Amino acid sequence: MNTAPDLAMSTAIAATDQTKAAAAPRIKLLSHGFSIDHPDPEIGEQLMANALGAADRESMDGILRQLVRASVSGGSPDEVNVSFMISMVKSIRPRDSVEAMLVAQMVSVHVMAMRCAHHLANAEDLARHDSAARALGRLTRTFPTQIEALNRYRSHGEPAITVQNVSVGDGGKAIVGNVTQHASVIVSDKRPASAARKARKAAGSKRGTDSADARREAEA
Template identity: 25%
Template structure:
């Protein structure tokens, strides 16, 4: 007698609709509004899943991170809606439209809506050109700009450029790894190198703008005999490049120069003249006849 095994019916695989966004996992972070460690731990023990599995150090670190996260505040966020005729509609999102709009003004250091719209469209055009025009990437760009806290609209404009330049450099590097032909790899490598150099210069420009054109020039005089270095620090206003020929005490290109006249490496100092009359120096030649 043979047993007939029933074949299991295979369940058809679920088809994912094209363009459907994956479900996001939401994590709610509690914010204990108290300075008491015991009270804060009691609130976290109630609201944090898996709190009982953490040891003492992990609980203290979690509490510190939560407080630091609260001090930073929530960045500006927008909601993107596809228009029927093409393009995107960008609107502030959150419980309060006024609060969200003011956050956008602060992100771009703007006092009106016009520069906010200008910078927002610049970001949208770039992300759309590389196929990354979605809420996640757009809000990531806003978070970067907000974290740098631009002090004026010039810095906000530069920060938009910095984000786009960095993203373009990373894209060139990622395509470089999958390049099959040497000319293609060389082209992508040169492009990535130029973009990374531009990104570095943009960071230097931002730092120079925040310094206000103040430049610190250090002149180092090295005495090779004594083995000591004297550092003189000068502050030049204007942010230009100081030239050695314009500085009377410049150390030269190599950073070392001749020792000062009268310097004694043994530390005896320069002799001081006295009032006594100096002895006559004997005449070097003698009156003796020379030998042939």
């Protein structure tokens, strides 16, 4: 007896396989360093490079070593921390070497900030409390600065422009509020409007002069 294939099941299996293939492999810490935990070393390196936004094997290896060192907890690298950091880098999706370095710094700063928060919560004396609080404050101020730098780099350095006052002509429409965008902005020239006001004023003055002349002629 022939049965029709379950298309929904096939699609689900295919999607699961694609997810596994695209997922970044884990790092296995060794006594002499670390290795990429994947059954196929070549595919594992390619997946890791894609996750980190690394252009080649050397840059991937360098960023991985830096992340491993930044993951240190209790005097030795922490495998769970490394996996978390790689996952966060992958989720931000660095697109080139500059973004790869910046995102690695962002993730490292976050991990250090959380470590300082832990020290602050468990400080046993005032000196340790103040030290952890100062370090946490500096790190939490650094993180949004890094986010801003990444956004600015991704927008090719175009400054944000805020438009607050907008003149609207007859039949036009206006947006009430501030409008901010990272793009080229066309700035309207206010001189034509000024010229129009002057023209209307001159026309009104001329009409007043004509009326006065007409009254004088009538009286004569």
